[in-house]
Amino acid sequence: MQLHAEPAGTVDSPRRAAPEPLLSLHGIGKRFLAVTALQGVSFELRRGEVHAVCGENGAGKSTLMKIVSGQLQPDEGHIAFKGTRTRFASTREAEAAGIAMIHQELNLVPHLSVAENIFLAREPRRGWWIDRAKLQAGATACLQRLGVDIAPAQQVRTLSVAQRQMVEIAKALSLNAEVLIMDEPTSSLTETETAQLFKVIHELKRAGVGVVYISHRLDEMAHIVDRVTVLRDGRHVSTDDFAATTVDSIVERMVGRPLEDKFPPATRVPTTEVLMSVRGLARKQVFEGIGFELRRGEILGFAGLLGAGRTEAARAVFGADLPDAGTVQLGDQVLRIRSPRDAIRHGIAYLSEDRKHDGLAIDMPLVHNVSMANMAAVSGRAGFIRFKDEEASARRFVDSLAIRTPSARQLVRLLSGGNQQKVVIAKWLFRDSRVLFFDEPTRGIDVGAKYAIYQLLDELAAQGIGVVLISSELPEILGMTDRVAVFHAGHITGTLDTRSTSQEEIMHFASGRPARAAA
Template sequence: MQHLDPRSSDRAALLRLDGITKEFPGVMALSGVSFDLLPGEVHAVCGENGAGKSTLMKIISGVYQPTAGTIVYKGKESCFASPLESEAAGIAIIHQELNLVPHLSVAENIYLAREPRRGFLVDRKKLRTDAKRCLDRLGVDISPDVQVRTLSVAQRQMVEIAKALSLDAEVLIMDEPTSSLTEQETRLLFQVIRDLKASGVGIAYISHRLDEMAEIVDRVTVLRDGRYIATDRFAETTVNDIVAKMVGRSLEEKFPERTSVPSEEVLFSVSGLRREGVFSDVSFSLKRGEILGFSGLMGAGRTEVARAVFGADPLDSGTITLHGETLTIRSPRDAIAAGIAYLSEDRKAQGLAIKMPVDANMTLANMEAVSSRFGFIDFNRHDEVADEYVELLDIRTPSIKQPVRLLSGGNQQKIIIGKWLFRKPKVMFFDEPTRGIDVGAKFAIYKIMDELAAAGIGVVLISSELPEIMGMTDRVAVFHGGRITGVLDTRKTDQEEIMRYASGYGPTAH
């Protein structure tokens, strides 16, 4: 296949980057990368974690300054000193790491530093009306008045998108915009993208969900190890070709062959779980060696049930049983002591101490195992544990002393898995474990999950990606409106049936 020159096209480019290089201390993040964006097109940027995609977008939006290379915007050579400067010029970015202020309202976040005013005062009525218009455009039922800290990750993602739409930008950068959205929410977003394309907005689109790109993407540029690899028209390439360029090899399978076989022994079960106004009458069982999926639309109660089982949120009623013994769980400490682990969907806020090094994160949930009876840390044992799990999970890091914030999303997720494995858990809840992770790292996470199940650990996979549910689970519990509407045998169901149950049209079953 003959690849396109990224610096040439039939129409005048809205944005053109030529020879962009970005060097951080000790790291060459980008080397001579070229990219262009036309009016009214969606141009995808693909690559594994660490390929340089987000760095390139941050250079466009003024977060970083290039070490070398030129940016031409609307025919004029430009360099934005800050995101505020790029926004003023008509460039908006939706960050993968949500850039919201938790204690402010949704409306205040959407128009942060741009609030409508009447004299010296903020026009609260107009602020609320304008924010609601942006949210309605996305088709989401979120009040402009609620504080962002009360929202789920998926709802925050929608607020981040609404914030970008409020800028009426000519260039819109979307960094993993669907990573925490359900299929229904993704459909709504795609319609908004089509409308934006029709109005002449150029969209630079980063996503690891390659299958969904066919609906909206016009061209695709692949980066690998900070270097430009190729640009193709999406209609003239295939997902397999894109993946091969991303990883430098063919990746035939998306999911590993399952080696775990569930036994008939019920390892873990819950009965009649209820939390007022959130979920009610939730019952399910988990067999030894099984991977049980939790599926459902945003707000259906999947994460909320997992958090309550883990003791992070209170329960009003219900029983939790492990190995036939009824547990009393009032806090995460109780759950951890019982052998229950929970990998949060928001790994950076709730799963990692991102400023601390790999070794400190690895032992965080089991400090007593690397400490003396007097509470002093045995640093030799501490480092041995970190080295053991770095090797076991194939974590790519220059050193166990490397701060985890400098590692890719896939390696960060492996560190969280290692942290919990060091506790020797009996049950592990994985909440959106592959969100924002590239295809190669996803495969590695799936393989680890299968190995855990094969070792007799009960695994619960909470995922908004139906192909992931279909490819990795033995059974799937489908949530709707805070209840389980069905528990289906994955081999005997399909995505359409799961969506029927998720929409509340299936008969209630446990």
């Protein structure tokens, strides 16, 4: 990833680290029924440093940070903040003390405005009434600091996932915390937005704020991280200066074995047969003139900047948002898709980038989430569910996708974010689909699990299924796709052969310049 940021551990260290850690955790343990999430974990954060916490999904990263931020209480061990032993009974207590957390799973109120979400329960007041002018001004200042163009009065439910992520970050910045925990803050951001966030992180370091940074995008850490701690299976594995280690060694400690390649060798052989053809797809003020072909057995990438129309076009094909014009043809048949049910019936599936809202029933067990898009496969003639067949099907995907869960009956909301994503994938794999749209399928998933998902995508394509991969990570696009359609401002500016293109050329088209200027 080509980001322009200051090197970690150099210009951002005007203050010497305090002799006493800003935050320290000693022997932290946490259990959930029969599952041990953390065991004897110790951790320190200094003033003015960015300390990365790495590990596979289920390693205990988010659980550890939820203990720091007051969402959970440890069963063992203790926390010291600014030299004083403490325990936070709630997030409000932690925030009042100066500890704020940006969550991987966004905690925003959809029907409230951006400004109301940023200052929720902390609204500026004039007597009994909310001071709307100050509320708008404060929100505008936070958003401008992040360099994002989002109206403070806009309702959160109308925003994309990436825009909601920026609102979540703005909300945390508004707290002026001394410790800021960032759990996968860039998982849905483009490179441009990530670079802007890194500028803000450098400002926080200069101000003496301690930042705990959790991310599966290990390559980006070199721009901001000072030290890195690795967790595996709820235990502390190592803590090192980031400059003294390598990404490969971090990955090896995370997964407990060497990981030779980021992407599996392709087994698919794309054909020239057009499986799906989309022509003249348009939705007023969102996108227009969208046209692409998906060939049997290929992985087609959708790339582009925030708001370019990638997700919106996929949702229109799937019937989640109705287009104003355009045709979708599958094989020789022109489809009439008025709802997701129509698309599913024709063999088109869509894995949403917002798994909690669009992909999962989080208060239902894993087993029901896997079967919900294909109930006929586990039901008898009278319509009654064959529960043994349903559980056997779910167990098959638990094993093949390495979903970490104590049981197929586990509630989905109790799984880690990465394991939740695997459940969504399992749901669509259980459905006999001819075309699969995967919208940010590896968002919030560790490197080992990513590799397994990449293998699945390749295997699906090798079976003759058409796969569309929508991703903000250009290395992922280059490593996994055969061709890439590049979006800009609601249009496709170019469709490139992945083998003969580059990140720079893709970004050129994503910026709306279809013809490269001569060197």
